[in-house]
Amino acid sequence: MEKIIPVERLEAFEERLGITLEGVTAKIYLHEDGGNLMYVLGEVYPIDGTKINKNIEIIATAHDDSGRVLYKSDTRVEAESFYGFEAFEIVIPNAYLQVSKIRVYPKIES
Numbered sequence: 001m002e003k004i005i006p007v008e009r010l011e012a013f014e015e016r017l018g019i020t021l022e023g024v025t026a027k028i029y030l031h032e033d034g035g036n037l038m039y040v041l042g043e044v045y046p047i048d049g050t051k052i053n054k055n056i057e058i059i060a061t062a063h064d065d066s067g068r069v070l071y072k073s074d075t076r077v078e079a080e081s082f083y084g085f086e087a088f089e090i091v092i093p094n095a096y097l098q099v100s101k102i103r104v105y106p107k108i109e110s
Helices: 011-017
Strands: 002-005 007-009 020-030 037-046 056-062 070-078 085-092 103-110
Touching: 007 020, 011 020, 011 103, 020 056, 020 103, 037 056, 037 070, 037 103, 056 085, 070 085
Parallel strands: 007 103
Antiparallel strands: 002 020, 020 037, 037 085, 056 070, 056 103
8 A cells, every 4th residue: 555645845945956856756655564665756957957066965854744853864966976867766664654744855965
């Protein structure tokens, strides 16, 4: 069984870094044994050109109905190996039914 979760992008963060996140989706796969997994998938594109200048972290936070952050996970996109676009996948283990929204945003890798 799967549950599709609404995704909120922080587009101002994307603009600041000169990228756009496209096709971002989040799904929770519910397993009978209780080992639930959430997958956040999407693609990173530069706004101008085909390169990015710095390594970027793509962060996904899972929120409940009150807006409280339940989980946080991330992945990294490296400038050196970036060639026009990059697909990403963020896995959040043990995602439960109380997740009502996913927020996805980029930041410069620290």
